[in-house]
Amino acid sequence: MPYTSVGRQIVLLGAGRVAQHLGPALWRAGHTVTHVWSRTPASAQQVATQIPGALPITSLDLQAVPAAELYILCVPDGAVPAVLAEAVFPAAALVVHTAGALPLAVFAPYAGLRGGVLYPLQTFSPGRLIDWPAVPFCVEAATPADEALVAAVARSLSQVVELVATPQRxxxxxxxxxxxxxxxxxxxxxxxxxxxxxxxxxxxxxxxxxxxxxxxxxxxxxxxxxxxxxxxxxxxxxxxxxxxxxxxxxxxxxxxxxxxxxx
The missing domain is CATH 1.10.1040.20 (ProC-like, C-terminal domain)
Structure with missing residues (x-):
């Protein structure tokens, strides 16, 4: 795996197909996935067991999200606004979604958050191995500094990382x-x-x-x-x-x- 950035402390919100593949890949790339949350606690437990050191968040609500450098939303597009409205992140938390069609503007109502996008251009299915270095990542963030951080995480996984604004994505x-x-x-x-x-x-x-x-x-x-x-x-x-x-x-x-x- 290419590795071009200092490992980050990451919390995964969601335990579907993207999280099932992305979580272990982040660990292999040198990051620390500290926690995994899902509205189905059993799913969070299942994904967490695949990532050394990760803990499932057993509570269904998100009133006290654990501290991390990066929060990755791996939930369906339609669930992102609800999770953002419900979750209580630390001040100035950097939160990214992994959706292709969802605009960066979904973060606009939350002035206390730094929003971004980490979109892997790939299809994910159970039991399939992903060739992560070949997977294109589309990256976007509200500030150049955050864009650089998200891009560094993407480059730790892939050799194909592009800065792509919402309309093009x-x-x-x-x-x-x-x-x-x-x-x-x-x-x-x-x-x-x-x-x-x-x-x-x-x-x-x-x-x-x-x-x-x-x-x-x-x-x-x-x-x-x-x-x-x-x-x-x-x-x-x-x-x-x-x-x-x-x-x-x-x-x-x-x-x-x-x-x-x-x-």
């Missing part, structure tokens, strides 16, 4: 949803269709790998293939007929076909 997040979440959903549809035919999903693996490799090597729109880009009406109609039993998937098929042809 939100654009990145939308792009990531298309590239990751929507793509995974489409792969899920492909998997289901092959299951219906009694065929293994592994048949698509070489095609998927080649598609991704091409898209990473050159602008994806320039290497588009398939019946939509060829305006192959007969094949498109056959596909629509095969999808009659799945009207929602047929609608997705039609919308993507129209988008490809328009692009």
């Amino acid at each position: 939100q654009q990145i997040h939308v792009a990531a949803v298309f590239a990751c979440n929507f793509t995974n959903h489409l792969l899920g549809i492909g998997h289901a269709l092959l299951q219906e035919a009694g065929l293994p999903f592994t048949l698509l693996e070489p095609l998927i790998r080649e598609t991704v490799q091409k898209a990473l090597a050159q602008p994806p729109f320039t290497v588009q293939t398939g019946p939509a880009v060829r305006h192959d009406a007969a094949t498109l109609d056959r596909h629509r007929a095969l999808l009659l039993g799945h009207p929602q998937w047929q609608q997705i098929y039609n919308q993507l076909t129209a988008s490809i042809q328009a692009t």
Whole structure:
């Protein structure tokens, strides 16, 4: 792991997928995660056991958050305002969230806090290993000094750290949803269709790998293939007929076909 900063004392607020991966990674990078909090105490306990020296905060309320140099909110976007409103942080505490779409301005109502963003551009799932040095981090803070501190923490984990303001980060997040979440959903549809035919999903693996490799090597729109880009009406109609039993998937098929042809 790259390590370019003095280790910090950190409290994690949240015990979901981001915290499950980020907490141990921070410890391996030389930081001290002192406490983990969650609205589900068992989840806080589970994450804390994965981080040497970390203690779970057993209280559900946050009226006395333990002292730390940095507080990292690893809760869902919609829960960040509620946690900020409820928690009583030490004066002038530096608190960052890890969300892609949430603006830095979420900290504006709390004059006693120093707000920031530590957004890892990655998808997190149980049991998956994360190649942290390759994960891009988008960093933002209200002051240059705080931005430097948050960036130093990010650089202790990753070799790809960018200072990114809220509008650009939100654009990145939308792009990531298309590239990751929507793509995974489409792969899920492909998997289901092959299951219906009694065929293994592994048949698509070489095609998927080649598609991704091409898209990473050159602008994806320039290497588009398939019946939509060829305006192959007969094949498109056959596909629509095969999808009659799945009207929602047929609608997705039609919308993507129209988008490809328009692009």
